[in-house]
Each structure stands twice: as C-alpha cells, then as structure tokens.
Amino acid sequence: MSRATWDQAVRWVVRTFFLLLFLLLVWGSLEVRKRVEREGRFDLGSWRLETKALPEWVTPEIQAELERSDLRAGVRALGLPETLGLFEPGVLKNVQAALLLSPWVRQVTDMGVRYPSLDGPGVLDLQLELRRPVALLERGGLYYLVDGEGTRLGWPYHEPPVAWFQAPAILGLEPGPLPSPGARWTSRDVLQGVEVAKILLENNIFRDFPSRPIHAIDVSNLHGRFYPRESEITLLSGGQKLAWGRSPLSAGARPVPASEVMKNLRWVLSHPEIYEKYTVIHLHRRQDDLTGIKG
Secondary structure: HHHHHHHHHHHHHHHHHHHHHHHHHHHHHHHHHHHHHHHHHHHHHEEEEEEEOOOOOHHHHHHHHHHHHHHHHHHOOOOOOOOOOOOOOOHHHHHHHOOOOOOOOOEEEEEEEEEOOOOOEEEEEEEEEEEOEOOOOOOOOHHHEOOOEEEEEEEEEOOOOHHHHHOOOEEEOOOOOOOOOOOOOOOOOHHHHHHHHHHHHHHOOOOOOOOOOOEEOOOOOOHOOOOOOOOOOEEEEEOEEEEEEEEOOOOOOOOOOOHHHHHHHHHHHHOOHHOOOOOEOOOOOHHOOOOEEEE
C-alpha cells in the first residue's frame, strides 16, 4: 500500500470516527431531552405562580386569584396545545395567553423562570399590568368592580369597598344584564357614570382629599328623566351633593368642560370652611359663578 493510499485511509477512518461521535452525541442529547421532558417537574402546569410589585389596591384575595390561575385549563379554553413542558416550542407564549384570560390582567409585561429544586416545584415570576377598578356597580344588592372601560372585574361584594379601592359606587340606575368577569357592561348609562369615576381617579381626588372622599356617583337624573333643568350626574361626599352636570360621553351640550368641573371640585374640597353649610353645590358652573344651596 502506498503512502498516499495509507494517508487517505487514515483520513477516512478519522472522519468516520468523528461523524459517529457526533451522531452519538446528538442521539444522547435527544434522549436526555426526552427524558427531561417526561419528568413532571418540568411541567409548567404544576409550577407555582408568583406575582411581583402588585399595586397597593390589590387585596390578598385578588393576589391569590391571580396566583391560582389554572394554566392548563386556560390553554385548553383557547384551543392551544395542552402540553406545558418547559422545553416545548412556544410554551411561554401559550402560558401568557392563558394568563390574559383573567379579568384582572391587561398585559403580561415580564415572566421569569425559577427551575424546580429537590425541595419544591418550579416558579413562574410574573410581572403583570392589571386593570384598575374605578367604580362599583350595584345590582341585586351586590357591588361589582368595574374598570375605566366598563369591564367587570372579579367577584361581587356585599358591602361597597369604596375606601379600599378608592372607587365610588354608581347609584340610581338599573345596570342591565350582568356580564361575566372580564366582559363589559353594555349599557351606555353605566358607561357615563364610569367615565366620571375614571376622571376622578385620573385626577387623584381620593388621594388628595382622603378626609372628603366621593363615596358615590348618582346618575338617576341621566337624560333629565326626573328634573330636566338640573344636573344629570351628582357626586355624593358626606352629606353634600356636588352637581357635576353631564358626562363627557353624553350627547347633550356641556357648558363647562370636565377640566373646569374638576377645577371647581378641587376648589370646593379644598375650602370646607366656605362650603360646609351647603347641601348642594353646582360644579358645572363657571368658578366665578359657583353657586349652591344651603341646608
């Protein structure tokens, strides 16, 4: 055998060896992966959920509801593959979609993975953007939380938790069919009251005037159904009625914009010594023409 033939044979042997070694490593890694995937500890459906940096208004019950989310039932409801193995392609997107089924969750902003240990299951660390309650709707003696878009949030309360959520109760109307959690109230009258509640929250009225909270929004005179010449919406604070005028969603004319109504409200709440003897105050007037009725 010539030297050249010998060298070529050696090269082919070496190449074959490394090819077989490569194939062996690939087969071994696939077998390891299959074995790992079959282990229950990498099934995200059995992992614990933990929520981070939740807003102060979130109750322990709401947090528990978020952290008890049934991911497997969620992906099943969405028609997605039920396999929740950590190493399955797209599994975290499926988990995110399942979490968005919660009426509280507007967006999943971040998700971290803590691998299982000998002492416990794996953990999904969740950063969530939640829907914030702005008002309470009374129906059948129960009070339902609603966000600024009219979405029903969570389960009802027997007593209105106005102080905790800094959300006034909307009174004086029949809110119509009860939506399921996560669905919207369809009544435009409901949405008119919700819009006023949203403006109060956005302007930090509860935060800035904790001793004079707006505990209710009375919309019983919407469309002037009882008193055509009087305010359609009235804020209730203690024993005072603060006439708002019309909601920004109303089709009727509004002589004073919502920004000026808010300016008047802040003025009245900031000067109790001036207005403490009034039972009715007309916020929907120009500030230099602010009037009221003394009790």
